Amino acid sequence: xxxxxxxxxxxxxxxxxxxxxxxxxxxxxxxxxxxxxxxxxxxxxxxxxxxxxxxxxxxxxxxxxxxxxxxxxxxxxxxxxxxxxxxxxxxxxxxxxxxxxxxxxxxxxxxxxxxxxxxxxxxxxxxxxxxxxxxxxxxxxxxxxxxxxxxxxxxxxxxxxxxxxxxxxxxxxxxxxxxxx
Numbered sequence: 001x002x003x004x005x006x007x008x009x010x011x012x013x014x015x016x017x018x019x020x021x022x023x024x025x026x027x028x029x030x031x032x033x034x035x036x037x038x039x040x041x042x043x044x045x046x047x048x049x050x051x052x053x054x055x056x057x058x059x060x061x062x063x064x065x066x067x068x069x070x071x072x073x074x075x076x077x078x079x080x081x082x083x084x085x086x087x088x089x090x091x092x093x094x095x096x097x098x099x100x101x102x103x104x105x106x107x108x109x110x111x112x113x114x115x116x117x118x119x120x121x122x123x124x125x126x127x128x129x130x131x132x133x134x135x136x137x138x139x140x141x142x143x144x145x146x147x148x149x150x151x152x153x154x155x156x157x158x159x160x161x162x163x164x165x166x167x168x169x170x171x172x173x174x175x176x177x178x179x180x181x
């Protein structure tokens with residue numbers, strides 16, 4: 001009966017939202033490693049916890065809702081693994097990193113590849129309310145400047161991508177990176 005007196009670790013810590021970072025190749029890509037190292041630094045005041053995952057990561061499936069709770073007798077206040085699952089396994093946000101330049105000759109092919117990755121993540125979430133965000137890693141040399149005459153065209157391309165991927169406009173970010181030697 002000693003287990004009944006022990007306080008679970010999940011109840012003694014301040015909960016932090018779980019953010020899963022997908023499609024970062026930290027072993028072979030120095031830019032990806034730098035992004036991960038920047039986000040992985042433990043900050044005492046951080047409200048988020050980051051986890052590096054593969055694009056085909058499997059998340060816990062949500063249980064079907066009961067049609068009626070009329071004869072349902074609860075077995076306690078909280079399920080034993082509910083806190084662990086929602087703090088460490090089920091993300092609030094999934095960020096997919098993808099290298100895609102606006103002027104890439106294979107733009108359509110890469111756009112379709114990214115869409116298939118987004119659909120793979122949505123399928124593995126199994127209807128959970130996690131937000132999917134996209135970060136486009138773009139070559140800094142192809143990144144628009146302040147006086148860029150093509151900026152309205154790129155804004156239109158970004159809006160088209162958001163519609164194509166079925167994400168909100170605020171869920172698409174562009175990160176300029178330096179080309180690797």
